[in-house]
Amino acid sequence: MYFVWKEWKENIRGKGLWLAIGTIILVSALLLVRSTSLSYDQGLYILLINLFDTLIYFIPILYLFMGAFSIFQEKEQKTLVMLLTRQESYWTFLAKKSLGMHLVLIVPVMIWFFLFLVPLKLYFKADIGTYLVFVLSMVALMLVFTQIGALVGSISRSRMQIAGMAVIIWFYFFFLHDFALLSMIQGVNHDNVKLFSIAYFLNPIQAVRLYLETGVGIYSFGHMSRLLKSFMWLQPGAFLGASLMFWVAIAFISSGLLHRKEGFE
Amino acid sequence: MKKILWLLLLFSAFIFTEKGTAAENLQAVINSAKDGSVIKLEDKIYAGNIVIDKPLTLMGTNETLIEGDGKGNVISVRAPGVTISDLKVSKGGMDRNSAEEYAAIKIYTDGNVLRNIGIDESFHGIYLSKAHNNTIENVRVKGLGKEEIAAQGNGLHVYYSNGNLLINNYVVGTRDGMFFDYANDNKVIGNEITKTRYGLHFMYSDRNEFKNNIFTFNTGGAAIMHSNQLKLKNNQFIFNYGHRSFGLMLLSANQNDIENNTFYMNQRGLYIDQSTDNLIKSNQIFQNQIGIELWASSNEQVFTENKIEENTIPAVTLGGSGRNDWSQEGTGNNWGTSFPLLDLDQNGVGDSPAIYKSSLYELIEDQELVYLFLKSPAIKVYEKMNQLMDNEKTMFEDQHPLTDSEKPNFYLSGLVIFAVIISAIIVKRRKLLCISFGRNGRKI
Numbered sequence: 200m201y202f203v204w205k206e207w208k209e210n211i212r213g214k215g216l217w218l219a220i221g222t223i224i225l226v227s228a229l230l231l232v233r234s235t236s237l238s239y240d241q242g243l244y245i246l247l248i249n250l251f252d253t254l255i256y257f258i259p260i261l262y263l264f265m266g267a268f269s270i271f272q273e274k275e276q277k278t279l280v281m282l283l284t285r286q287e288s289y290w291t292f293l294a295k296k297s298l299g300m301h302l303v304l305i306v307p308v309m310i311w312f313f314l315f316l317v318p319l320k321l322y323f324k325a326d327i328g329t330y331l332v333f334v335l336s337m338v339a340l341m342l343v344f345t346q347i348g349a350l351v352g353s354i355s356r357s358r359m360q361i362a363g364m365a366v367i368i369w370f371y372f373f374f375l376h377d378f379a380l381l382s383m384i385q386g387v388n389h390d391n392v393k394l395f396s397i398a399y400f401l402n403p404i405q406a407v408r409l410y411l412e413t414g415v416g417i418y419s420f421g422h423m424s425r426l427l428k429s430f431m432w433l434q435p436g437a438f439l440g441a442s443l444m445f446w447v448a449i450a451f452i453s454s455g456l457l458h459r460k461e462g463f464e
Numbered sequence: 465m466k467k468i469l470w471l472l473l474l475f476s477a478f479i480f481t482e483k484g485t486a487a488e489n490l491q492a493v494i495n496s497a498k499d500g501s502v503i504k505l506e507d508k509i510y511a512g513n514i515v516i517d518k519p520l521t522l523m524g525t526n527e528t529l530i531e532g533d534g535k536g537n538v539i540s541v542r543a544p545g546v547t548i549s550d551l552k553v554s555k556g557g558m559d560r561n562s563a564e565e566y567a568a569i570k571i572y573t574d575g576n577v578l579r580n581i582g583i584d585e586s587f588h589g590i591y592l593s594k595a596h597n598n599t600i601e602n603v604r605v606k607g608l609g610k611e612e613i614a615a616q617g618n619g620l621h622v623y624y625s626n627g628n629l630l631i632n633n634y635v636v637g638t639r640d641g642m643f644f645d646y647a648n649d650n651k652v653i654g655n656e657i658t659k660t661r662y663g664l665h666f667m668y669s670d671r672n673e674f675k676n677n678i679f680t681f682n683t684g685g686a687a688i689m690h691s692n693q694l695k696l697k698n699n700q701f702i703f704n705y706g707h708r709s710f711g712l713m714l715l716s717a718n719q720n721d722i723e724n725n726t727f728y729m730n731q732r733g734l735y736i737d738q739s740t741d742n743l744i745k746s747n748q749i750f751q752n753q754i755g756i757e758l759w760a761s762s763n764e765q766v767f768t769e770n771k772i773e774e775n776t777i778p779a780v781t782l783g784g785s786g787r788n789d790w791s792q793e794g795t796g797n798n799w800g801t802s803f804p805l806l807d808l809d810q811n812g813v814g815d816s817p818a819i820y821k822s823s824l825y826e827l828i829e830d831q832e833l834v835y836l837f838l839k840s841p842a843i844k845v846y847e848k849m850n851q852l853m854d855n856e857k858t859m860f861e862d863q864h865p866l867t868d869s870e871k872p873n874f875y876l877s878g879l880v881i882f883a884v885i886i887s888a889i890i891v892k893r894r895k896l897l898c899i900s901f902g903r904n905g906r907k908i
Contacts, residue, residue, distance in 0.1 A: 380837070381834075384834060384837075385831055417703050419611075422661070427832065
């Protein structure tokens with residue numbers, strides 16, 4: 200609890216959380232204004248898909264930076280050394296810190312999304328189940344990039360390193376991962392399609408997107424070809440869960456193993 | 465004693481008045497009714513599998529239900545000039561090994577009217593079999609869900625039937641929403657079809673008119689196959705979004721007019737294969753993964769005055785190059801921000817042609833999994849890389865692209881300015897917020 204409270208105070212004094220929430224609020228409001236002319240029945244679905252497509256440009260990079268700077272701040276202010284000297288190991292510190300970060304960075308956005316439901320209900324036929332799938336998708340995205348951000352913060356020695364690494368990671372998940380798969384897609388056949396599927400869903404952005412689009416019922420995997428059936432050998436939700444666990448676990452373990460205690464400006 | 469037994473018998477007839485008795489009554493009432501009579505039904509369940517063989521009106525209330533035994537057509541109309549209205553029909557035969565395909569209401573005759581009817585638990589909803597000039601209005605058909613194909617039929621099935629009017633109907637979760645087989649000169653207006661395989665499915669049906677219909681969440685919005693001279697106007701094809709889905713598919717369909725329709729957020733807005741001489745005019749094709757997918761086997765389509773913007777790929781030509789016109793009489797299409805266009809003479813037509821090149825056509829032809837990447841930002845990188853390596857092919861050339869004459873949205877700009885001002889105030893007053901939310905009691 201102490202870590203959560205500490206994280207909260209640090210974040211509201213900083214600019215990152217305000218910037219993230221401000222961006223999300225602004226983008227949501229702008230898209231809502233643009234969508235008010237949409238039909239009552241389909242408007243919600245169109246808005247949510249457009250909102251997701253816009254927010255994926257912001258959330259990964261913002262949460263990478265916030266996760267990284269949150270850890271790095273502990274190094275800068277020497278609080279990390281103090282904590283480790285007294286009662287914490289780096290693993291326990293990281294676990295508590297991660298929990299604090301997730302709660303502080305995700306809960307305010309969730310609160311905003313539930314407030315956002317009010318105007319949605321006024322303009323569109325709002326299905327709560329559909330909306331929960333959307334909120335869950337956004338939470339998954341924030342969770343995974345905050346944890347990867349924590350890894351960046353743990354292994355960095357300077358703010359420049361953080362900036363460089365965060366941009367490279369964002370660029371990888373946003374462009375390079377899919378680009379690499381596209382480059383080898385012509386070699387995919389029934390024998391290796393499962394492997395390709397694993398690689399595809401390892402990109403959390405794609406895993407979240409497919410979960411969202413199938414979860415809200417707009418993307419249908421009915422009447423699939425044999426190849427596609429082999430590709431979708433798990434439910435989208437299971438793929439997302441696996442991708443999430445993989446990256447959170449990898450980021451957490453790597454943070455513990457590769458962390459550096461000292462940081463400088 | 466005899467009197468008591470008679471009394472008990474009479475008493476039991478009142479107590480055990482089940483639908484069987486009612487059914488006999490309904491069929492008996494129909495049998496005994498005169499031509500042109502009006503039969504008013506009550507708020508109760510009548511057993512189905514009835515046959516109407518004379519012109520009459522069967523009128524229910526909102527709670528009237530005619531329920532079949534699951535072994536045949538619930539209502540068969542075998543006389544012309546029948547009107548059925550304001551009732552529900554349920555439990556038609558679902559047997560696929562029977563001599564015929566059953567329906568909730570099967571019409572074999574001409575000039576009938578079906579109005580305000582709810583249908584569920586039936587193979588087909590309404591089946592017009594060699595039935596002409598009928599009106600089907602405000603009928604709601606509920607199927608088993610769009611994943612179920614073989615085990616159920618279509619919402620409205622029109623077979624060898626001409627000149628019918630289908631208006632303001634709602635179909636959800638059937639195999640195909642409306643299926644036309646060898647059916648000509650029908651009018652389909654204001655219907656809503658959702659969560660089916662194909663919202664509209666045409667086979668060998670010519671000169672039909674479709675106006676103001678809405679197709680959403682189907683595997684395919686409308687599949688027009690081997691059908692000619694149709695008019696599709698003011699329809700909406702939205703969220704037909706599954707893997708390899710489409711808003712409208714033209715397959716071996718010729719001389720059709722497709723005007724003023726909206727294709728929004730489909731996997732493919734229009735899919736055209738083996739089709740010739742179709743006019744695609746003044747449609748809104750936007751935010752689809754692929755705006756128009758055109759196979760080389762298709763020739764002489766004319767695309768004019770369409771607004772085609774914000775699609776991942778505006779148009780793609782597959783399997784070679786066909787002969788299609790992307791403008792007509794000096795009027796091309798509005799491609800939004802897809803192409804940088806100058807219009808120095810301000811005549812609304814760009815000063816240079818819009819030429820779209822892409823390298824994705826090969827991938828799309830060869831590998832169906834490519835569709836999973838169409839929303840990925842990596843697609844743009846892939847296209848850029850191939851542009852640098854000169855691996856592209858021209859997809860289309862619009863010689864007379866239209867420039868955007870819309871005025872900028874001042875409302876949105878105003879909102880952005882407002883948001884920036886609010887953000888600045890929040891940043892400036894952040895310290896106050898920190899004190900309020902942090903509750904640490906000290907100023908920072």
